[in-house]
Amino acid sequence: MTESVTDQLVRANEKYAGGFTDPGMDARPVRKVAVVACMDARLDLHEALGLALGDCHTIRNAGGVVTDDVIRSLTISQRKLGTEAVVLIHHTGCGLQQLTESFRHELELEVGQRPSWAVESFTDVDQDVRQSIARVRTSPFLPHTEDVRGFVFDVTTGLLREVDPVGAPAA
Numbered sequence: 001m002t003e004s005v006t007d008q009l010v011r012a013n014e015k016y017a018g019g020f021t022d023p024g025m026d027a028r029p030v031r032k033v034a035v036v037a038c039m040d041a042r043l044d045l046h047e048a049l050g051l052a053l054g055d056c057h058t059i060r061n062a063g064g065v066v067t068d069d070v071i072r073s074l075t076i077s078q079r080k081l082g083t084e085a086v087v088l089i090h091h092t093g094c095g096l097q098q099l100t101e102s103f104r105h106e107l108e109l110e111v112g113q114r115p116s117w118a119v120e121s122f123t124d125v126d127q128d129v130r131q132s133i134a135r136v137r138t139s140p141f142l143p144h145t146e147d148v149r150g151f152v153f154d155v156t157t158g159l160l161r162e163v164d165p166v167g168a169p170a171a
C-alpha cells in the first residue's frame with residue numbers, strides 16, 4: 001500500500017516531536033510583527049526573512065490578498081496578541097496573475113453557484129501590493145497602521161523588493 005502525502009507528513013511530525021522540547025513561549029509573537037503573504041510553495045517565509053519559531057504571525061492565502069478574513073486575523077493579532085508591524089509579501093510569477101474575475105463566472109456555470117468571494121486577481125503586482133497596504137492602513141479595526149510595508153519576493157533570486165506605497169501611475 002502506498003503511503004499518502006498526509007501519512008508522510010504525520011511520520012515527519014513524529015520525528016520532529018521526538019527532538020522537540022517545550023520552548024515555554026506564550027502566544028504573543030516575540031518580534032511583534034504579522035506577515036501577510038501569498039501561499040506560494042516557493043516562498044519559505046521563515047528562511048527568507050530570518051524568522052525563528054515564535055517570532056511572528058503568519059497569515060497566508062492565494063495572492064497574499066488583504067481580505068476581510070485577513071483583517072480579522074490582523075485585528076486579533078494586534079489587539080489581543082501585541083503585534084504592531086505589518087509586512088505584506090507578494091511575489092513574481094503569482095498564480096493570480098493568470099486568473100481574471102471571470103473565474104467566478106466559470107465556477108458558477110460549472111457548479112450552479114457563484115462564489116461569494118472575489119477572485120482578487122491582478123495583473124500589476126506592484127499595484128496589488130499598494131492596494132493591500134491601503135486596505136491595512138484604512139482599516140478601522142487596526143490600532144497600529146504606521147509601520148505597514150509591502151514587498152515583492154522574486155522567486156528566482158530570493159530577494160525582496162520594496163514597493164513604494166504611493167507609486168507612479170502605470171505608463
Ligand SMILES: [Zn+2]
Nearest residue numbers: 038040094095
Ligand atoms: Zn502567489
